[in-house]
Structures are given as structure tokens and as C-alpha cells.
Amino acid sequence: MAHSEDVDHTAHGQSMGLLRVLGPAHVWALGVGIVLVGEYMGWNFAVGKGGAYAALIACWFAGILYSCVAMIDSEVTSTVAAAGGQYTQAKHIIGPLMAFNVGLYLVFAYTMLEAGNAITLGFLVDTVAAMTGHEGGLDQRPFIVLAIMFLAWLNYRGVLATLTFNLVITAFAFTAIIVMFLATSPLLGAGEMLHKDLMSGQASLPYGWLGILAAMHFGLWYYLGIEGTTQAAEEVRSPARSLPFGTLAGIMTLLIAATLTWYVCSGLLPWEYLGDGVNGAVAPLFSAAQISGSNALVWLLGIGTLFATLASANGCINDASRAWFSMGRDHYLPAWFGAVHPVYRTPYRAIIFLVPIALIFALGAPLDQVITFSILSGLLGYTFMPINMIMFRKKWPLDTIKRGYEHPLHPLPAISLMALCAVTYFAVFLGYGTQLIAMIGFYIVVSLWFHFWRYRFVKRADQFTMPWPRPRGY
Amino acid sequence: MDTWNYIEYGAWGLSALFGLLIVIDWIKIDTTYSEEALTSSREGELEAMTEKHRLEG
Incomplete structure (x- = not known):
């Protein structure tokens, strides 16, 4: 029935677009779902860089950075109700070359993160097999x-x-x-926390202030991906309301989850073990549950780790495909990718195209390289956001376009975001300078390709579809 | 060979099944619908329509 209706729709000149079926809870689930795996594993490398206090400072500074990201995104995307998220924002507010780059940042950040999650899932299954007595190791590839x-x-x-x-x-x-948290803290549980013993003396800041700076790199891990909520803009029933609500509720959830995670893990595990995410606490919340001695907590956090990994990979597929689809629809990439499934109303070709790419990286690349590529692409995207916000408010002041949400204290969040990005670049450069330079080189090469070759295929007039007034000064 | 080895084979089998389901449907859709219909989605169409209604109203 739906099939024939769709045929009729296109026959009568109506297009087949994505379906508007989502509510604010789905937006929350998309944003938090992508990120929450960072609480279950990954953030603890920050402890290894500078100790538990450094990880907490990084947690809160990165929290400020991402609160700025969430506020800025909420305002802009409440007016740009189209798939593509920051790519579409860049296209309307800055220009095609910026949009092309931002689109690629998004696709790479999410596809690499998806690959990283799949690798982690394979590792988790292997761990469960070992715990249940399986000898000789498991082939992780089928699970990935x-x-x-x-x-x-x-x-x-x-x-x-x-x-x-x-x-x-x-x-x-x-x-x-x-x-x-409730089961292990003095609030309701047995009060097993040992912060005083585990974080005193040399253990408080083992590498001094430089350790805090270095910890910022992995401080991002607590929140990386919350900006993905904007990709749902074309599929939510009420973009102006649902997107800001879901995104801001998401960042609040993550601030709580990140702080509780730090509190529980740093109070139960010594920093040397907690900070070693390879040979020590690979999944720190799970390790903390094992230390607590409660089987119920071990099961709960084990399943929680598995679910967080799946939710992240799931959200990444959703977001990467929307960004790729939008670029195809605007002819920034071959228009073939801009197809919508007539029955399921999903960007099915973009979803299919990204599957082998994720598989190649998940099966053929080491986890730390995959994750670093994801973080660096994300960081480049965050650097674009403050520029985008300042230009948006300048070209379309508050009295020209009605926003679903107006973020407070402009331009302070944009400036703070820019400053924190600069600090994080330096922190990343300390640990992964070569990768950072290689990746910026890659984006310069593809930008040249876009400028000198691909842009001739873009239908310039068709790509600006928002019913906005002319920008101020034009 | 223990249970986990069978689970490994099961995972390969399920992966192939999901892959096949996607590919079969993809071929079916691409051969049933015209390229024009499949790529007819336009950004901001709903907003443009809302705007039109508001202006007309």
C-alpha cells in the first residue's frame, strides 16, 4: 500500500524525502548514544596522561567546550531543519568549500568512530569468552x-x-x-571509595600541570559526538523544539555521567591501573564493578558496556549516512548518493556505501589510529562552529530569523569554544603531531580537488533552500 | 571445538544474512523505481511549503 502511494506521489511531482517521525527523546538517544561509550572506555587515558585530578579537570574543561558546542548547535540547527547537520549550516552560512570540508569531517569522524566501536565490541565478546572458560582466544572478526x-x-x-x-x-x-554510583558511594552503598588514599602525595598530579594539558586530548572522550543530534534535523517532527531540547538534555546527561564515572573509577582503582587503557583498565566502569565484589554490578556494567558500544556505532551509521546523503543531494558528491528509499524513507545508498569503508578500517587498522582520526576530524569540526556562529549572528541577527533556541551570552560561548579548541590542538599535537599534520594535509588536497574539479557539478541555485531573508549587508 | 566456536560460525552466518537482505532489497528498489524518483528529495522542502502556506494564508 505504502509502495503504491509512493509511486503516486512521485508521479504527481512530489518528492520522496526522509520521514519526520522522531521526537526529542530520539534526539537525546542519538546524541547521548554516540557518546556514552566514552564513559565506559577511553576517557581513562586522560588519567594515564596526568593522574586522576588531571582527568577531572579535563572532564570539566571539555564539559565547558561541549556545552558551548551544544548551545551553538541548538541555536543554528533550530533554524536549519535539514539533514547534514553542520555541513548544511556551513553551506548556508559560510560557503561551499567550508561545507565540503565540514561534511567530510563529519563522515570521517563518525565512520571511524563506528569502526572503533566495532573493534571494541569484538574485544568485549573475546573477554566474555575468556571469562566463561574458552581457551586459545576467540576470532573477533565475525563479531566485528x-x-x-x-x-x-x-x-x-x-x-x-x-x-x-x-x-x-x-x-x-x-x-x-x-x-x-549509588551502590558504591557513601550515599546508599557501602561507601568503599578510597579517593583520599589513591589520590594523595605523588599520585595527585604525577606529571604536574603539563599532565593536565596532555589530559585534555582524552577529556574530549567524555562528550565526543553530542553534536551529532543535528543530523536528525530533517527527521524530527518539530525541529525548532525537539533539536534544542534533545541536545541540551543530552549534554546535561553527559556532564552527570562523566562526573559520576570519574568519581566511581578514581575512588576504586589506582591511577596507574586506571590510566592504562591497554593493559590495565580497558573498560574502567566494568573493572570498578569487578573490584566492588558484586556479581550483579559486574553483569550490569558488562551489559552496559556492550549496549553503550552498540548505541555509539548505531548513531554513527545514522549520522555519517545523513551527512554523505546531503552532500550527494547537493551534488557535492555524485547525485547517486542522494537517493531515498521509497518504502523505508532512509538514505539507503549512503548507508550501503559506508559499510565497506567501516569494515576495512575495523578489520585492518589499529584501534588507536582509528580513534585518533575520529577525534581529529571532530576537533576540526568544532573549530568551524564558533566561526559559523559569529557569522550567523552577524548575517542574520536575532530580529531577522526566529530561532527555536537563542543561546545566552553571545559571543562568549563562541570565543570560549575557540580558545578550548586551541588548547586541545596543542594537547593533541603533543601526542599525535604527525597524524594531525597528515590529516590537515589530506583535507587540503581534497579541498583543492573540490575547488578545481567537483564544484562545477554543484547546482549553485538549488542548494540554498531555507526560506531565510537576505543576509544583512548583502 | 566448544560453544564459542559455534557462536563464531553463527556470527559469520548472521553477518552474511544481513548483508544479503540489504543487497537484495537494494537491487529490487533500484530496478523498480526510476532514478529521478529515487533522487527527488530536496532539502528544506517542508519548510518552503510551510512558508508558502503562511504567505498564502
């Missing part, structure tokens, strides 16, 4: 491939089921952190 194929299939079949699935597993993973 299964995670990517299952989630790609889910995304292919429709956005409502995909993000409802994310809502359930993300809510479970977040609840597991709350339960862990």
Missing part, C-alpha cells in the same frame, strides 16, 4: 562484521526503529552508571 552489518541493516530499514533501539540501550547504559 556482525555488529556493522546488523546496525547497517537496522538503519537501512528505518530511522524510527533505529533510534528507538538506541533510546532503550542508551537509557539502560546510563542507568547502569547511576546504579553503580
Whole structure:
């Protein structure tokens, strides 16, 4: 029935677009779902860089950075109700070359993160097998491939089921952190926390202030990906309301989850073990649950880790495909990618195209390189945001376009975001300078390709579709 | 060979199944609908329509 209706629609000149079926809870699930895995693993490398206090300072500074990201994104995207998120914002506010770069940042950041999550999932299954007595190690590849194929299939079949699935597993993973905190803290539990013993003397700041700076690199891990909520802009029922609500509720959730995670893990695990994410606490919340001696907590946090990993990969497929689809629809990439499934109303070709790329990186690249590529692409995207915000307010002041949300204290959040990005670049340069330079070189090469070759195929008039007034001064 | 080895084979099998489901549907859709219809989505169409209604109203 739906099939024939769709045929009729196109026959009568109406287009097949993405479906507007999502609510604010789905937006929350998309944003928090992508990020929450960072609480379950990864953030603790910050402890290794500078000790537990450094990780807490990085947690809160990165929290300020991402609060700025969430506020800025909420304002702009409440007026740009189209898939593509920051790519579409850049296209309307700055220009085509910036948009092309931002689109690539998004696709690489999310696809690499998806690959990283799949690798982690394979590792988790291997760990479970070892815990249940399996000897000789497990072949992780089938589980890595299964995670990517299952989630790609889910995304292919429709956005409502995909993000409802994310809502359930993300809510479970977040609840597991709350339960862990309540069960181990003096508030309700046995009060097993040993902060005083584990964080005194040399252990307080083992590498001094430089350690705090170095910890900023992994401080991003607590929140990396919350900006992905904007990719749902074309599929939410009420973009002006749902996007700011879901995004801001998401960053609040993450600030709570990050602080509780730090409190629980740093109070139960010595910093040397906690900070070693390779040979020590690979999944610190799970390790903390093991230390607590409660089997129920071990199961809860084990399942929480698995769900957080799946939710992140799921959200990444959703976001990367929307960004790729939008670029195809605008002819920044071949228009073939701009197709929408006539029954499921998903960007099905973009979803399919990104599957082999994720598989190649998940099966063939080391986890730290994949993650670093994701972080660096994300960081380049955050650097664009303050520029975008300042230009948006300048070209379209508050009295020219009605926003669903107006962020306070402009331009302070934009300036703070820019300053924190600069600090984080320096921190990344300390640890991954070569990768940073190589990646910037890559984006310069593709920018030249876009400028001198690809842009001739872009339909210049068709790409600006928002019913906005002329920008001030034009 | 223990249970985990069978689970490994199961994971390969399920991966192939999901891949096949996607590819079969992809071929079916691409051969049933015209390219023009499949790529007819336009950004901001809903907003443009809302604007039009507001102006007409």
C-alpha cells in the first residue's frame, strides 16, 4: 500500500524525502548514544596522561567546550531543519568549500568512530569468552562484521526503529552508571571509595600541570559526538523544539555521567591501573564493578558496556549516512548518493556505501589510529562552529530569523569554544603531531580537488533552500 | 571445538544474512523505481511549503 502511494506521489511531482517521525527523546538517544561509550572506555587515558585530578579537570574543561558546542548547535540547527547537520549550516552560512570540508569531517569522524566501536565490541565478546572458560582466544572478526552489518541493516530499514533501539540501550547504559554510583558511594552503598588514599602525595598530579594539558586530548572522550543530534534535523517532527531540547538534555546527561564515572573509577582503582587503557583498565566502569565484589554490578556494567558500544556505532551509521546523503543531494558528491528509499524513507545508498569503508578500517587498522582520526576530524569540526556562529549572528541577527533556541551570552560561548579548541590542538599535537599534520594535509588536497574539479557539478541555485531573508549587508 | 566456536560460525552466518537482505532489497528498489524518483528529495522542502502556506494564508 505504502509502495503504491509512493509511486503516486512521485508521479504527481512530489518528492520522496526522509520521514519526520522522531521526537526529542530520539534526539537525546542519538546524541547521548554516540557518546556514552566514552564513559565506559577511553576517557581513562586522560588519567594515564596526568593522574586522576588531571582527568577531572579535563572532564570539566571539555564539559565547558561541549556545552558551548551544544548551545551553538541548538541555536543554528533550530533554524536549519535539514539533514547534514553542520555541513548544511556551513553551506548556508559560510560557503561551499567550508561545507565540503565540514561534511567530510563529519563522515570521517563518525565512520571511524563506528569502526572503533566495532573493534571494541569484538574485544568485549573475546573477554566474555575468556571469562566463561574458552581457551586459545576467540576470532573477533565475525563479531566485528556482525555488529556493522546488523546496525547497517537496522538503519537501512528505518530511522524510527533505529533510534528507538538506541533510546532503550542508551537509557539502560546510563542507568547502569547511576546504579553503580549509588551502590558504591557513601550515599546508599557501602561507601568503599578510597579517593583520599589513591589520590594523595605523588599520585595527585604525577606529571604536574603539563599532565593536565596532555589530559585534555582524552577529556574530549567524555562528550565526543553530542553534536551529532543535528543530523536528525530533517527527521524530527518539530525541529525548532525537539533539536534544542534533545541536545541540551543530552549534554546535561553527559556532564552527570562523566562526573559520576570519574568519581566511581578514581575512588576504586589506582591511577596507574586506571590510566592504562591497554593493559590495565580497558573498560574502567566494568573493572570498578569487578573490584566492588558484586556479581550483579559486574553483569550490569558488562551489559552496559556492550549496549553503550552498540548505541555509539548505531548513531554513527545514522549520522555519517545523513551527512554523505546531503552532500550527494547537493551534488557535492555524485547525485547517486542522494537517493531515498521509497518504502523505508532512509538514505539507503549512503548507508550501503559506508559499510565497506567501516569494515576495512575495523578489520585492518589499529584501534588507536582509528580513534585518533575520529577525534581529529571532530576537533576540526568544532573549530568551524564558533566561526559559523559569529557569522550567523552577524548575517542574520536575532530580529531577522526566529530561532527555536537563542543561546545566552553571545559571543562568549563562541570565543570560549575557540580558545578550548586551541588548547586541545596543542594537547593533541603533543601526542599525535604527525597524524594531525597528515590529516590537515589530506583535507587540503581534497579541498583543492573540490575547488578545481567537483564544484562545477554543484547546482549553485538549488542548494540554498531555507526560506531565510537576505543576509544583512548583502 | 566448544560453544564459542559455534557462536563464531553463527556470527559469520548472521553477518552474511544481513548483508544479503540489504543487497537484495537494494537491487529490487533500484530496478523498480526510476532514478529521478529515487533522487527527488530536496532539502528544506517542508519548510518552503510551510512558508508558502503562511504567505498564502
